[in-house]
Amino acid sequence: MKKDLLISAPEPTIRRMPTYVHYLKGLEAGPETFISTSKMSVDLGFDPTQIRKDLSYVDIVGKNRVGYPIEQLIKAIEDFLGWNIRKDAILVGAGHLGSALMGYERLDQYGINIVMAFDVQPGKVGEKIHGIEIRHISKMAEVIKQKNIQVGIITVPASQAQAVASMMEDSGIKAIWNFAPISLNISKNNVFVENALLYSSLSVLACKLKNL
Amino acid sequence: MKKDLLISAPEPTIRRMPTYVHYLKGLEAGPETFISTSKMSVDLGFDPTQIRKDLSYVDIVGKNRVGYPIEQLIKAIEDFLGWNIRKDAILVGAGHLGSALMGYERLDQYGINIVMAFDVQPGKVGEKIHGIEIRHISKMAEVIKQKNIQVGIITVPASQAQAVASMMEDSGIKAIWNFAPISLNISKNNVFVENALLYSSLSVLACKLKNL
C-alpha cells in the first residue's frame, strides 16, 4: 500500500513482525490461501486493529471480506524486515552462547550469514564450530575490512564487550548485535547497536514470579 | 521509599533494571561509594529523570547532593527483581541453545536454578550437559510435581513448543520462559509466559540495516 513517503515503523511494530511471519508460515501447510486480521487476532491474542495498523507499514493490500493473501503477506513482511537481504556477519566469543548461535541454521533465514568467529582461547583458535572457522581476535579488523562485513555479534563476557565493540566500530562495522549485559559506548554514532537483553526478559519473569 | 501501596513497575522500567545492576556492579571496584543519576545518565545514555523515576519503584533512598549508596542500591534492585529468590526450573530441548543456557553459570545469579533438562533424542537422554541430567520428556510432569518446579524453559523447535507448553501448564508450572518463535496459547491464565524474542531483536537490527 501507500509507501510513497517511507515512514519507518515504530519499534514495537517491528518487534511484532516476526511473530506474524512465524504464525503465517504455520498456515501455509493448511488449506486456506487468505487470512483475516480477525482470525489472526484470535490465534495470536493481539488486537485486530493493531495487526492492521502494523500491516499498514508493509507493502501489501488486503481484500475486503477476505483478508490478506498468506504467501504474499509473508514475502512482504520478510522484505520489510530485510530478511531477504544477506548480511555478512562475524561473531566474537565462541563460548556456549556463541556456539549456539553458530549452530542455529535458522539464522540465515533472517539474512544473517556468520562467515567467521573470533576468540582468544588457544584451544579454540584454529578449530571449527558448526563449520565456522575460529580465528584469533587480533585478525578481526583485517577480516572485517577485507570481506566488507556489516554485522558484528558480541557474545563475550561483559568485561570484554566494550573493547570488542570499539574494535568493531574502528573496523567499519555497521551494526552490532550485543548479547553482553552492558550498555556499549559507541563514540561516532554511525554504528547501530541492538541489545539482545536476555537478562531483561529473564527479569520480567523473575519479577512477575515474585509478585505472584 | 514509599512502598506503602505496592504499585508494580511498568514493564519498560523492569527491563531497564538489569542494565542498572550490571553498571553498578562495575562501579563496585572503583573508589566511589555513592552514585548520582546525573553520572549514571552520562554513562548509560538514559535520561536522569527516567533513572530517578525507575529507582522510585525500588526500596532505596537517595542522599541529596550525593546520590545513592552503590552497594545498597544493587541489593535493592536485585530484591526488586526477585534475583535473590531461588526459582527451581526445568529446561526442555537440550539442543544448542538449551545447552548454552545450562552452561550459563550466571543464570543462578538471577535466581534461576535449572535442576533438570528434558529431551526426546535417545542420544541425549541419560547424559549430562554441564552437570545437568537429561531425562526423557515423558518424565517431565512427574518431576515438576514432585520437586515443585516453578519455571519451565522452552528451547525446542517451534513445531513442538505448544505441546511442551501445554504439558507444563497441566503439570502446574507457574511461569514459562519461551525461546521458540511462536505465541503460546495458555488456556487457563494462571501461567505467566515471557518470550525471549531473539528474532524480534534480530529483526530490529536487520530492519535498521536495510534502511541505512
Place this chain on the structure above:
DNA sequence: TAGATTGTTAATCGATTAACAATC
C-alpha cells in the same frame, strides 16, 4: 443486498520527559 472485512482517523492510555519544590 447484507455483512464481513480493510484501512484510516480520532480518542485513549501509558510512558517519557520537563519543570520545579524540597533538601542538605
Place this chain on the structure above:
DNA sequence: TAGATTGTTAATCGATTAACAATC
C-alpha cells in the same frame, strides 16, 4: 549560603485502541 541533587507533579509524546467510512 550557594549549588547539586533527589523525588514528585505536570506536560508531552507516542503507541494502542475505539470508532467508522469505504468496499466488495
